[in-house]
Amino acid sequence: MKRKTLLHIIIFTHLCCCCAAQQQQADTTYQLPDALVTQSGKKISNKTDWEKFRRPEILQLFEKNVQGKTPAKKSFLHFKTTSVNANALNGTATRKEIRVYFSKDEKHHMDVLFYIPNRRDKPVPLFLGLNFSGNQAIHADTGISLSKRWFAYGKEPAYKNHHATEASRGTDANAWPVEQIIAAGYALGTIYYGDLQPDSANSINAGIAPLFYNKEQTKPAADEWGAIGVWAWGLSRAMDYIETDKDLDAKKTAVIGHSRLGKTALWAGAQDTRFAIVISNNSGEGGAAITRRKYGETIDVMNNVFPHWFSDNFKLYNHKENDLPVDFHELIALIAPRPVYVASASEDQWADPTGEYLSAYHAGAVYALYGLKGLPGSQPPNENMPVGDGSIGYHLRKGGHALTPYDWQQYLRFADRFFKQQQ
Numbered sequence: 001m002k003r004k005t006l007l008h009i010i011i012f013t014h015l016c017c018c019c020a021a022q023q024q025q026a027d028t029t030y031q032l033p034d035a036l037v038t039q040s041g042k043k044i045s046n047k048t049d050w051e052k053f054r055r056p057e058i059l060q061l062f063e064k065n066v067q068g069k070t071p072a073k074k075s076f077l078h079f080k081t082t083s084v085n086a087n088a089l090n091g092t093a094t095r096k097e098i099r100v101y102f103s104k105d106e107k108h109h110m111d112v113l114f115y116i117p118n119r120r121d122k123p124v125p126l127f128l129g130l131n132f133s134g135n136q137a138i139h140a141d142t143g144i145s146l147s148k149r150w151f152a153y154g155k156e157p158a159y160k161n162h163h164a165t166e167a168s169r170g171t172d173a174n175a176w177p178v179e180q181i182i183a184a185g186y187a188l189g190t191i192y193y194g195d196l197q198p199d200s201a202n203s204i205n206a207g208i209a210p211l212f213y214n215k216e217q218t219k220p221a222a223d224e225w226g227a228i229g230v231w232a233w234g235l236s237r238a239m240d241y242i243e244t245d246k247d248l249d250a251k252k253t254a255v256i257g258h259s260r261l262g263k264t265a266l267w268a269g270a271q272d273t274r275f276a277i278v279i280s281n282n283s284g285e286g287g288a289a290i291t292r293r294k295y296g297e298t299i300d301v302m303n304n305v306f307p308h309w310f311s312d313n314f315k316l317y318n319h320k321e322n323d324l325p326v327d328f329h330e331l332i333a334l335i336a337p338r339p340v341y342v343a344s345a346s347e348d349q350w351a352d353p354t355g356e357y358l359s360a361y362h363a364g365a366v367y368a369l370y371g372l373k374g375l376p377g378s379q380p381p382n383e384n385m386p387v388g389d390g391s392i393g394y395h396l397r398k399g400g401h402a403l404t405p406y407d408w409q410q411y412l413r414f415a416d417r418f419f420k421q422q423q
């Protein structure tokens with residue numbers, strides 16, 4: 001098998017975990033924290049109070065207890081264009097690689113790969129997302145620079161000794177249907193998540209986090225970020241670049257992520273309101289799923305297998321979901337009034353499709369404060385029946401844990417409603 005990439009390994013883990021999830025019953029006795037009641041009991045009934053009191057409170061609760069705080073300190077940001085090909089993909093697109101430096105000494109950086117449709121008469125809307133397997137894996141285009149970074153998962157021949165080989169080119173193309181995105185009039189920006197922080201336990205100092213340490217600090221404090229916070233920060237830095245690029249319409253940027261990178265996209269979108277649409281693909285526990293359902297993956301399982309993703313404080317809630325002062329419908333509510341799309345897959349029980357739907361559904365109470373429509377009801381739809389003609393979209397794709405052209409088709413249609421019909 002030529003294409004033994006990270007995604008195959010993740011799918012395998014999911015299949016195993018799904019069997020476990022299927023034998024499990026969701027807890028249905030839980031009581032969700034009310035997004036519209038502050039911790040001191042004040043009822044929120046309009047968007048002014050939401051923005052003034054409850055939104056900042058919920059954001060702080062996530063920072064303190066879940067993903068951890070993102071440092072306020074600014075890094076020394078600058079950009080260099082490292083390659084341009086105005087004639088990529090048979091002349092339909094411009095391929096551009098931008099190196100974003102985070103420090104003056106240029107030791108820390110990430111590479112953003114863009115494909116921009118050549119058929120354009122003004123700045124174009126775009127999708128921005130982190131990828132798992134390196135920029136060169138998203139398309140067979142040999143002009144994409146081969147990542148020299150460390151890879152947590154890739155197997156030979158595409159990855160050797162944790163490094164990408166030429167054989168990794170295009171191995172993740174199914175998740176990134178570039179031609180489909182370009183034909184729909186959108187640009188795509190993507191970054192290998194390992195540019196920001198290796199995805200392995202005890203690796204926080206191998207990423208960009210130390211740039212933000214105080215003099216004596218050797219690791220983030222218990223209420224400070226883990227890898228998901230670092231990856232989300234990277235998406236915001238890509239946005240800093242996008243705002244400077246005249247080919248791109250920064251105000252029409254949809255941030256997207258699959259799985260752990262879906263958890264990341266939600267957190268990026270919750271913190272950084274410049275992201276105009278937020279898309280969570282199969283993000284599961286710590287992403288879209290209601291944690292109090294205790295179905296599929298739980299906080300304890302996730303924190304044990306991936307102790308580096310969230311803040312150390314989040315570990316205090318292992319087996320104690322009901323003590324968490326937030327649940328994940330409130331993470332989605334933080335995105336209001338911006339459009340949000342949550343997608344699940346029928347065989348991805350590990351990510352709890354019903355819990356993902358319910359989160360998106362319950363976030364609707366906050367969208368309603370803006371007079372915006374959420375999802376139609378508390379019952380999840382059938383497979384391949386996208387729902388939500390308001391500001392919240394959802395579908396349950398038939399199949400397993402993956403980002404597929406079917407998912408993209410729905411995201412493009414959703415984005416069209418907000419980015420194309422309001423010109």
Ligand code: GCU
Pocket residue numbers: 010013014258259260261282283284285297302350
């Ligand atoms: C594991 C993990 C999930 C995560 C997924 C992924 O299955 O348990 O929380 O979403 O990996 O990132 O693919």
